[in-house]
Amino acid sequence: MVGSNRILPAHKIVNPLGNSDLPPPEERKLRRSMVEKALKALQAAIDEQRILC
Amino acid sequence: MTRVVHYLNQFFGGIGGEDKADLPPRLVEGAIGPGRAIQAALGKGGEVVATIICGDNYFAEDIEGASEEVKRLIAPYQPDVLMAGPAFNAGRYGIACGAVCKMVQDRLGISGVTGMYQENPGLDLYRKDVYIVQTSDSARGMGEGINKMVNIARKLVGKEKIGNPSEEGYFHRGALINEISDKTGAERVVDMLMSKLRGEPFETEVSRPAYDRVKPARPIKEIGSATIALVTDGGLVPKGNPDRIEIRTATRFGRYDIKNVQTLDPADYEVAHEGYDSVFVRHDPNRLVPVDVLRDLEREGRIGKLHDRFYSTTGVANIVEVMRRLGEGIAGELRAEGVSGVILTST
Numbered sequence: 001m002v003g004s005n006r007i008l009p010a011h012k013i014v015n016p017l018g019n020s021d022l023p024p025p026e027e028r029k030l031r032r033s034m035v036e037k038a039l040k041a042l043q044a045a046i047d048e049q050r051i052l053c
Numbered sequence: 054m055t056r057v058v059h060y061l062n063q064f065f066g067g068i069g070g071e072d073k074a075d076l077p078p079r080l081v082e083g084a085i086g087p088g089r090a091i092q093a094a095l096g097k098g099g100e101v102v103a104t105i106i107c108g109d110n111y112f113a114e115d116i117e118g119a120s121e122e123v124k125r126l127i128a129p130y131q132p133d134v135l136m137a138g139p140a141f142n143a144g145r146y147g148i149a150c151g152a153v154c155k156m157v158q159d160r161l162g163i164s165g166v167t168g169m170y171q172e173n174p175g176l177d178l179y180r181k182d183v184y185i186v187q188t189s190d191s192a193r194g195m196g197e198g199i200n201k202m203v204n205i206a207r208k209l210v211g212k213e214k215i216g217n218p219s220e221e222g223y224f225h226r227g228a229l230i231n232e233i234s235d236k237t238g239a240e241r242v243v244d245m246l247m248s249k250l251r252g253e254p255f256e257t258e259v260s261r262p263a264y265d266r267v268k269p270a271r272p273i274k275e276i277g278s279a280t281i282a283l284v285t286d287g288g289l290v291p292k293g294n295p296d297r298i299e300i301r302t303a304t305r306f307g308r309y310d311i312k313n314v315q316t317l318d319p320a321d322y323e324v325a326h327e328g329y330d331s332v333f334v335r336h337d338p339n340r341l342v343p344v345d346v347l348r349d350l351e352r353e354g355r356i357g358k359l360h361d362r363f364y365s366t367t368g369v370a371n372i373v374e375v376m377r378r379l380g381e382g383i384a385g386e387l388r389a390e391g392v393s394g395v396i397l398t399s400t
Binding site for chain 1: 264265266267269270271272273274276279281287329330331332333334336337339340341343345346347349350355356380394396397398399400
């Protein structure tokens with residue numbers, strides 16, 4: 001996304017916050033870990049565009 | 054005889070440096086400093102009737118108010134054209150020059166011309182509205198910059214055709230103009246390619262969009278009391294696509310209520326996006342807009358609140374200018390509703 005400064009790599013273009021190979025409870029855990037990273041990124045002090053993972 | 058009013062900052066107006074940057078606008082009759090070079094370039098065909106001098110900080114701190122004051126000073130002199138600067142790479146000065154030119158065009162019905170270096174922040178703010186000629190980054194390029202400005206000013210006043218940006222030395226204004234060419238597109242593009250291979254200069258007919266850099270937002274200090282919103286460009290919309298968001302080159306966004314919704318039910322949503330295979334998202338929309346886990350985190354007190362609406366548009370084959378407007382619209386609403394952080398998910 002042009003202009004985004006806090007960037008996290010996601011799973012797949014067609015399934016960014018999921019993984020259809022996993023059973024649903026595991027997939028939800030994966031999603032939670034990605035959202036937790038996003039919340040952490042929102043709390044990170046940065047002064048230029050960064051890929052945070 | 055063309056009547057010109059010239060705008061300068063406190064430095065080029067000969068009043069002082071940063072210590073005088075709070076100077077309110079004042080008018081001096083005749084040409085001052087760089088205005089003398091304008092007068093020389095105009096020759097007998099025109100006259101710099103007055104010069105406005107304003108401090109950079111005074112203008113930058115209240116662009117609207119200062120513009121109004123400048124307008125009141127200019128109006129009695131009934132100029133045919135306003136020339137500002139050139140501002141070279143001076144940021145506040147460049148913004149002031151662009152703002153004054155736009156103001157005279159909008160409010161006094163006359164044209165404005167200014168000049169800047171390519172990295173001046175005034176360029177992106179005003180290039181679409183105002184003719185801005187290319188200058189060097191410092192006053193070394195004064196003579197050349199002023200000649201280009203006077204050339205454009207003459208043509209504007211004489212209602213003559215102004216040529217292409219590269220011919221006339223101004224920054225393109227994002228305008229597309231139809232022209233008849235005696236060569237087909239295929240021939241022209243091969244010519245360009247051959248020039249490129251030979252290391253010769255060539256000019257593209259479709260320039261790449263310029264992406265601006267955004268200053269990062271401050272980090273969230275108290276995430277446990279913050280309202281977090283979800284925004285996506287993956288085209289997730291309620292069944293029936295009520296806002297009729299286009300499946301490509303979107304011009305709209307939607308906001309969709311998720312108050313009391315614990316998880317996005319695939320029965321309620323569809324995807325308006327032709328740029329990716331949406332089967333995984335249609336089977337479980339939480340894979341794109343993760344409402345389910347944010348509800349868990351909200352319940353656990355890890356965030357204050359999940360915002361009551363998620364925002365959606367379609368990110369494929371978009372026009373940067375349109376998306377900028379959409380982004381500003383979404384951000385404006387979220388800010389007004391007290392959202393402190395956004396998770397943007399993209400496909």
